[in-house]
Amino acid sequence: MIVKSILSVKGHDVLTTSPTTTLAEGAKTLAEKRIGALVITGADNRVVGIVTERDIVRAIAAHGASALTMAVSEFMTRKVVTCSEADTVASIMEQMTAGKFRHIPVVEGHRLVGIVSIGDVVKWRLHEMEQEHSALRDYIQTA
Numbered sequence: 001m002i003v004k005s006i007l008s009v010k011g012h013d014v015l016t017t018s019p020t021t022t023l024a025e026g027a028k029t030l031a032e033k034r035i036g037a038l039v040i041t042g043a044d045n046r047v048v049g050i051v052t053e054r055d056i057v058r059a060i061a062a063h064g065a066s067a068l069t070m071a072v073s074e075f076m077t078r079k080v081v082t083c084s085e086a087d088t089v090a091s092i093m094e095q096m097t098a099g100k101f102r103h104i105p106v107v108e109g110h111r112l113v114g115i116v117s118i119g120d121v122v123k124w125r126l127h128e129m130e131q132e133h134s135a136l137r138d139y140i141q142t143a
């Protein structure tokens with residue numbers, strides 16, 4: 001199964017913000033939109049970083065409340081692992097497990113076309129297992 005199948009169900013929307021956004025604004029967006037990561041894009045809309053809930057927790061642990069007025073660029077991860085729509089779901093699961101992160105932006109060329117979280121992957125895998133289970137049950141009943 002490939003990443004494109006997940007995006008065809010969940011959609012292609014990705015919340016992005018600029019590197020100069022403050023951590024407080026970033027945190028507000030995450031809370032309001034009920035998401036765990038913000039992709040940071042540069043002037044040409046290219047991915048230049050990612051900020052997740054964990055980065056915000058670490059920033060506050062390191063700097064206290066003053067972190068909130070600092071720019072997200074101070075805390076974002078710059079070396080972002082991305083995938084393409086043609087990548088398999090199994091391969092991105094492996095990347096997330098090995099890299100200990102839960103979000104992967106989907107990029108085609110330099111265009112951001114979606115984001116997949118570990119929650120999306122688990123949801124997809126459960127759906128796949130239910131289908132396999134029901135196909136096997138039907139097979140047994142008709143055999």
Ligand code: AMP
Nearest residue numbers: 050052054077079080081101102103104
């Ligand atoms: P997460 O588990 O997604 O909250 O992220 C844990 C840490 O990994 C944070 O420091 C994130 O900035 C970083 N991170 C999240 N997603 C990615 C990614 N796709 N590539 C590189 N680092 C990431």
